[in-house]
Amino acid sequence: MTERRGGAMANTQTYGFPIYAADWIAEDTVRSKIDKENSEDCIEPSASRSCIALAGGGGEGRSGIPNVIVICRVDLETNSLLEQPVGRVVVSGLPYRMAVHPREGGLICALPESCKRFDWENIMRPREGEELEEVINELEDVGQQLALEFNQEGSLLATGGEDGTLRIFEWPSMITILNESKAHGEVKNLTFSESGKFLVSLGGPLCRVWDVNASTAVASLSKEKLLKNYSITAFNVSPDGKFLAFGTLEGDVLIISSTKMKTHQFVKKAHLGLVTALTFSPDSRCLVSVSFDSRAKLTVIEKNQNPETNGINWLVVFLLFVLLVVVLYYFLMVNGIIAS
Template identity: 70%
Template structure:
């Protein structure tokens, strides 16, 4: 349950949901729109809340206390986001309890095929309906949950990712095994037991042709169709690769970003996806990266750190666009941009979710136009005064 301070009856962009949050993502809203709208309409009838349907979005959060010794439940929750009031709902729209299994990582199917969560020894798929539907006694049943047989008893999976079409699922294990499957038939495309010492992050290219896996000292590039590694991306000096994300730059070219930590701070490395060579790197001094993501339009990068700060930078200039100091009380665990790139949700071990609205960059053209208009007015006034002076001289000569 979310908690607010007594004076915070007004909509808030920060909510505390009562469990350490490990994963967060936006839900492809069109796939669950009817159910969400129905639930929200009912809550408005009872509570008197109102919000236009166009402003409604939802996020899914996963986390908990682990094996249960802490008394904190392991849960998946769906929460409403109101873009009009720029706020997160205090009470979750849906909630499912998972017993002693901690949902450490998750992947949202991009075409409405539900949610895949990595549990300590296996992976499960959850229907949106099973999370949104009310349950008696605050308990989640097995209806709407499905253990994925191909990922059963395989140990902890530290990374999960769907390609953009939702036709391929990749899973990276703590034991270093990389598995790639066709979805939903789960036909094995790749099962590499020695991909890394431990797979920590995965990302599919925009086209779905490539998969990049990160773990140990290397990033490896895989051709999905050929089911083979085609390149290895090595670290330099004291770099420790932490996250990888594909995106598209302003020229429409696909790029790969790798977020790394060094003794001097965090570093963002940009790679060419044709030659698989480094393009450039940007060092953020004294900034330890604990979470990383890229906006859907490719214009912004988001970083979270150990101290709870959230940094948003321009991907072209690699300069700070927005800094949210102490967004959280501690380590930022995940960051996710809204599909329209207008907002960012950050989560943490502090049980908080925070919605940050992306500030708009002032348009220089408007400033230049205004300056030009001022010049034109000044010239016109000067000309008018000269005209008057000339007219006066003409009268005096007469």
């Protein structure tokens, strides 16, 4: 595998399987393994390259499409995705959700009846006959998990289930901090605060803010009825807090300024079908979106955008709702409602 033979670059690449999950990889966690791969393929190592992990596949059907996790390079100088993955491993069961550990330790995938951990070595260089995955016993036979999230330090893991159960564990000991069986009808999204003291959970019919240390919900917001007709299928917050990203059923991607409460960028038909996941880069400079259409798309966040860019009216309402949920814990601390 060389740059000339299979390393074509573009801001959109097709990887040959429906993609359900995506996450950026901290550069230093797999740098030595990627550089080793590059050296063997006569590709000069470059500090301008980062990586993303993608997961998905054909599920339990007879499509002939395997369930896989792949690691793909991102060239930050040309703002391009490279065509050929640098790592690929076939997994048993569909990896529906994924969380990459922010420092080390590989990644976790949520499969239909369990969650499994994969280390970088087994993804970069899988060896036939070896055990490639580690079942997380505390998350076995608990049903499909729809959300996985590490805090920024990688010391906590939160999971949200299709059955509405919210769990928070210490990592890697998996000591249970919170196990709330009726957090939501189903848990669809989780976001830790920067300090890791609070966790925001999104799911019907409420959005809730949890005090991690106290293991209790400290606030909740009901979903606005105005939102019931809109087809948001994916959501992500930039690490610097300046942008919110939305993916739609129609394949569009919207990037919203969290301060101006206006559409910053609108990518019409970024994908051929519904957007399944969105992930901002660690420096908040770009966004990767993925879809059932087997494509990953890299969108660079524009620096100078007309503040009067026309958006869609309902986004203002939806943004207000989500923005309040994401930053509510700051409001509570500033006003003395909860301790910092």
